[in-house]
Amino acid sequence: MKKVPTLLALLAAFAAAPAFAQAIGTVSSVNGVATVVTGGTATAVTKGMPLLHGSRILTTSSSSTTVQMNDGCTLTVPPGHAVTILSTLTCKQLQAALQPLTPSGPSTAVMGQGQGGNPPIGLGVNAPVAVWAAAMGLATAYDATRDNGNPPISGR
Known part of the structure; x- marks a missing residue:
């Protein structure tokens, strides 16, 4: 009957795999x-941050980031x-997967025209995600710089 505990241990290891x-x-x-x-979960990008399969990186109009793949x-x-x-993507496929957060629809009263005949400005369907992600990043960065007067947590 040693097979049952071994089987249970293997099943538990496979179930825990996504957590690790x-x-x-x-x-x-x-x-x-x-x-x-x-x-x-959205967090601010920091140097040295590990990236997992499926992580999505969003940059603002004034930010950029560089990723070193394994x-x-x-x-x-x-x-x-x-x-x-x-x-699952090769380096060339990752390069090709870069997506601009570009205008996708009219934002002025004249359909398809911005000021001076320029295209309208907007983020399209990615706007809620981009705004939320940017807000979370700013909130995290701000919170990291605050000193709430609390002493640091120690091992004692």
Whole structure:
């Protein structure tokens, strides 16, 4: 009957595997405020941050970040772009997966025209995600700089 405990231990290990997901890359640099969304949780991008399969990086119009993948690929996310990091993609596919957060619809009274005949400005369907992610990143960055007067937590 030693097979049952062994089988249960194996099942428990497979069930816990997502909790111990391995990083497939790390953030090597960040300029400005960028956000990473992993598993529905948004956090500010920081240098050295591990990235998991499915992590989505969003940059503002004045920020950028560079990612070093474990396979040696270096990916730069330029200002105003987003990319989902997938372990199944090659370096060239990751480069091609960069998506600009661009205008996608009219935002003025004249359909299809902005001021002076320029295209209208907006973020389209990504707007709520981009705004929420940027707000979470700013809130996290702000909170990290605050001193609430509480002593640091010690091991005692």
